[in-house]
Amino acid sequence: MSSISEIKKNHGYIILQKLVVVSILIGFLASFLAISLKKITEYYETIFFFKSSNSPWLLLIFPVFSLSVIYFLRQYLFKGKANKGIKEIFEVTENKNKNLPVYKIPSHFINGLITVVFGGSTGVEVSTVVATATIGSIAQKKENTFRKYKAELIGAGVAAGITALFGSPFAGILFVLEVISRKTTKVFFLTNGIAVLISFALLFLLDEKPLFALEHMTWNYYAIPYFILLGILAGMNSVYITKCVMFCKRSFAKLNHDYYKILIGSAILSVSLYFLPQLYGDGYHAVKELLHSNGSMTIALLLSTLAILFLKPIITSVTLASGGDGGVFAPSLFVGAFLGFLLANILNTYFNAGVIPLNFIIIGMAAVLSASIHAPFTSLFLVCGVTGNYTLFLPLLGVCLIAKYTSKFLYPYNVYSIIPATAK
Template identity: 45%
Template sequence: MERQKIVKQHYFRLILASIAVALASAILAFGLKHLTEYLQHQIFGVAGSYAALYIILPSVGITMIYFSRKYVFQNRKNKGITEIYKTLDQRKEHLPLFKIPSHFINGFLTVIFGGSTGIEVSTVVATATIGNYGYKKEFSARMYKRELICAGVVAGVAVLFASPLAGFLFAMEVIARKIRLSLVISCTVAALSSFLFIRLFDNQTIFNTPVADWNYAAVPFFILLSISGGLLSVYFTLLVTRMKTFFGGISNNFIRVNLGAIAVGLLIFFFPALYGDSYHGLRMMLESPPEGSSATLMLILTLAILKPLAAALTLGAGGDGGVFAPSIVAGAFLGLSFAIIGNTYFGMQFIPVNFALIGAASMLSAALFAPLTSSVLICSLLPGGFMLYFPVFICCFIATATAKKILPYNVYTYDRYVNATA
């Protein structure tokens, strides 16, 4: 009886601590999301009137990050999700508190000045740090470090994508990598807390184009698209690791920062849709689907190929970011190109938004090796997205299997990739 009482007390403290961590993480994610979105839109609008600014802006952002790391954060590096794994797997390791402002500021600066990534990984590490801080301050029993870190991650991802279920699955599938009752409790409490926060403050999907219907005639194309999404994800993985290696070999800081940043700027100059997280460019294409001409098809395929390259260059030059936004956007562009091919050359009547959703889910799943998370997260991006859940779910598994065949999953490869993309 005494042991049961102690266990109940521990779980009660865990629930309270998870609520506190989730609310703090939700506020951080909300602030970073909307501040970044607003200023990215404003700066992009100004640069649209002076196109040469596209070439310069990424250098401005990444140079500011370089100086903030050197002077504000005293050359302490951000290694992204790898640090979370190290903290979880080694009892004496912790995420230092500076990770919160460091990732917030660096992710923010990267995206608003055009660096072709997103704020998702920055948010994940910052919110994980909030959870780690809650553990260190003994807001719950000393046995619940993994639980509170995951609670923070649940809330961060939930608010970014307006999907508590996606946050829950990401924390369990990608971060925790195990299941136990205490983890389920903390992540469920964080998801419920995030749900209330989202309902009150931020209930809008990232894209507004609704999913209306789908038909079985598209299934063969869905399968081909999912395999292609897996291949595009491997291409992204290899680009990032190669770019990190290449830029890491440049000893001159000025050359390293500006070589990559100006290369990104040149890509944006010719293809403005690559600016920042690129959600704005994708949103426009979903709201006004492009007509099926050869020139349009080549443009969209080019964007699908260049988005991973621009993201890899951004990260290699020293920007802060990860795989989420580049994978979602590149995969969606790939899906749109499949819809155009089917409608133009095979006489089909495919719905472009459906193929964009399948492409985004396939590439993200292959990048994260997380089909459950990716299927729910991507279906949360659009109104009515879950109408397409069954084919999205199947295609996520196909894409992930494709990527694993080419790039086998193991701790070395995955840690190196996550480290490179964070």
Template identity: 45%
Template sequence: MRRKVLFYSYTKLTVASLLVAILCCLLAFSLKHITEYAQHFLFNEVSSRNSLLFIIFPSVGITAIYFLRKYVFRNRKNKGIKEIYTTLETRKDHLPFFKIPSHYINGFLTVIFGGSTGIEVSTVVATATVGNQAYKRGLSPLAFKKELICAGVVAGVTVLFGSAIGGWLFAMEVIAKRMQKTVIFSCTVAAILSLVFVHYFDHTFLISMPAEKWQWKAIPYMLILGVLGGLLATYFTQIVIHCKTWFAHIESNFIRVNLGAISVGVLILFFPTLYGDSYHGLASMLSSFTTTEIVTAVPVTLALLIFLKPLAASLTLGAGGDGGVFAPSIVAGAFLGILFAYLCNSYFGTEFLIINFALIGAAATLSGAIHGPCTAIFLMCSAAPNGYALIFPLAVGSLVAFLCSKVLCPYNVYSYKEA
């Protein structure tokens, strides 16, 4: 009798996980591509017509979000991944359905109008809500709430980064935070389906430049870069917290929204690389640093961008934009890795490959920011062609950054209130 009950429960969980994964793959796929298209279109239009429009563009997006929250979503707040943690703590608490369109639309508007963050956290919360709603509607046994939420997250992250292992690890390491047989099962089902979806419909890389072979003598430098990535992640975490706290004390919605958004717009005017998720700027920087001659001003600009990207992201979030630390951490960390390799090559006689250190820096900073070293390793392995050739260097950078950031700041940006 017990075997029959278990078989029935796992069968129902399998079907529910597959259904949730399909819906979340479609959600993440559509948000990813319409955001990418609209962001590039608007950026190119403004660049070719009048760059001064960059100053007001973030205000347009964040003001639209403000009115949507007030009149369409009835002033119900979005708190990002912390909402998922709250929901998982009690069986009766649920992520309401409105969070699917809310995060989908708000994440889209934030990024396409230049808000210096990404759609990753918006996607994570929206897909978690899909899983929660499936549970709420009785598509699985009552004990499997966490399982369906994590299945949705796996599918969303897999489609965004093209890494089923990375999506699986993020759900286990950052969302579930502990291993359970049923969670492992539902996440694996969702990961397999998402992997098939990505293979047939969205097999592209975040960075087009392929990773190269590395040498063991570079390990000490990778350790140093890991420490620097941990320091950068700690800086990012602290500045996000302080910006959100400071903006929360501004009573006037008009001042709060426009102060933050116009500040971001001014930064974008002088540094267009900060526009939106900045993945386009990362590609441009990689191209610049792989040419035979590098203009002197470029490394200086890159050094500034390492600190300005987290600041611009923090101002965006403080002003009311929708997003999180994924894209800013990856981009700022990659900038750090590029600059580190360039300086080593220029002054210490090394011959480091820029793309390799860009990926290590990105993995290190992401690991420190989300306190998810395993997630960071495999997401960056899938970020560029031949990325798995760097799995050991990525592991070195990620683990060192995680330990460094954990010592300096025992909480990540999603859990600081509970720390």
């Protein structure tokens, strides 16, 4: 009996060793892929956005060019299969016999990059999530002992990718818990914990700075009622985003030929980007300008901000429906920033509320993201990660929860859980 128990103990120790090693590999590969995609996208998006600002006629070419390239890549290089976003991960984790094929890594990497750098109004976050999930899926296929840990290893890839993108290990793990797997095991915490630590260590070695680095922040208790209002508005706005995605997906699915989708989609994108260049790509350049703006609310600024809030969900949905690669991660952060900016400036200009616009921009980002993906704790730590500041932790927590439950009250589904199979 002692020899049998010793064999079992040694077998368990060997499995533990293998899980530790594979988690390190997944963490490094996933985070390296995520950082590479983020850096390359930032570099080329900045170049092409600057070019289009000086030569607006390029906006007539960029969308149709990018959507056409993605179409031909999909047809002739990536087995003719469209990317379905995070739904692909759900399908794989729920079905023991399905796995994410290797080509999903270059498919999402290349298509996500091309979509955003040429003005597609989305971000590379969802492309990164699926690509890094594929790394975990491949790892579990290589060893029989890993088969029963498929969800954990896929989650490790996703957690490392999110950590690399936003600089927050907590956001990485919580995203997997709230959105991907929704279950915890000892193996989950082992694999995902190791993966995000490796990712965070890589960020440290590369001296990566927060996306929207902010140092000196403060908030006042008298702003709490206005924060609550922002949470409610964010929840309502997220439902609008979800409905836009559903409507555009269904509408474009009715078109018989793919080139109709490309032409109509690129026409809508070109016109929107021409009049509102803030909508170009992931929109982070516009959010950075917003964070450092000090101007008062004018009628022109009010109307342009309202137009941005109205159009952003539409052209994001059009980008995805016409063949672009991405999701609602970056658009939710973008919409939340402008929603917070608008509310704060209206309160200050017309009601003398004396609130701090910067706080509303930051909280708005987290609130709309929380409501859009029904993940308040992910959104909380993600926004703290991208700002490098935890001063607003308590109001962020409260508003994220208000936004989520407002959204669920108005419409119980989000873009990841809606019934129509055409949704991304």
